[in-house]
Amino acid sequence: MASVQTRRKRALGMFLVQLREHAGLKPDDVAKLLRKSASVVSRIETGHTMCDYSRLTAMLGFYGATDTERRQAEELWEEAHQDAALVEHSTAMPPKYRAFVKAWDEASTARMLRQTVVPGPLQTPAYRASMNKAASRYIASPIDIERDAASIEKRKKRLHGPNALNLTIVLDEAVIRRTIGGPAVMMEQLRHLVKLGRQPNLDLRVIPFAAGEYEIMTGAMTWLGFAQIDYPDAVYLEYPGGGEWIEKPKDVANFAASIDAAMSLALPMRKSATLIQEQAEALERGR
Structure with missing residues (x-):
């Protein structure tokens, strides 16, 4: 095994x-x-x-x-x-990320904080392809891209269906302002975010530039909560080339509090959606 x-x-x-x-x-x-x-x-x-x-x-x-x-x-x-069906991962994907994918499949609640890039499960195929192209030096072969796509699709499925993940996403405004893949790709991505934000299980918010500094401004972070009482909450930190699990209760609580603090600075859901939509429209006008 x-x-x-x-x-x-x-x-x-x-x-x-x-x-x-x-x-x-x-x-x-x-x-x-x-x-x-x-x-x-x-x-x-x-x-x-x-x-x-x-x-x-x-x-x-x-x-x-x-x-x-x-x-x-x-x-x-x-x-x-009966763990979730195996998905072929890129050999470049570290074991801790593979464990994260399994934990994502078992979680009932998740909260994500992203400062620079749209989270994988919320990305459009064109947006992710642009990101992969930019990071081509780290991709060993086309097979790695195929396996990465399969992994992301598996995570996307948790956002839909009767047992959909309850997901909160907090994005820095930089995420929606940086044009990834060109205006057309980014416009599609932004409109996709607005659409996803209408789902009852998703809470999507943006921290405006005007909010200034906040606790964790570097390093993507995902908090996972589980329905089973004997499954403790955990945090997964992402960094170039890998990631790290945080499972000590005190540390997990600190990261959860950091997300709460970021949420307090973020715009409400409707205003966040309006900001994202306005950026999509600005890109369309500039085409």
């Missing part, structure tokens, strides 16, 4: 930790019983590795799990096996 941490594997791992600790066993004890290294047990418990069914039943036996606990563990194991 690929050693990528997912929320469902973490849920299984956390449950196994509870059973192990209740049985009075340490990870080293379990490793000896399984005839595996302690690192294998650690990776199972942290959700990085998916154990096979025979190993799961062995661990449940070691822990003296009740019939109810066994059923619960087996349900969690089945859910972990």
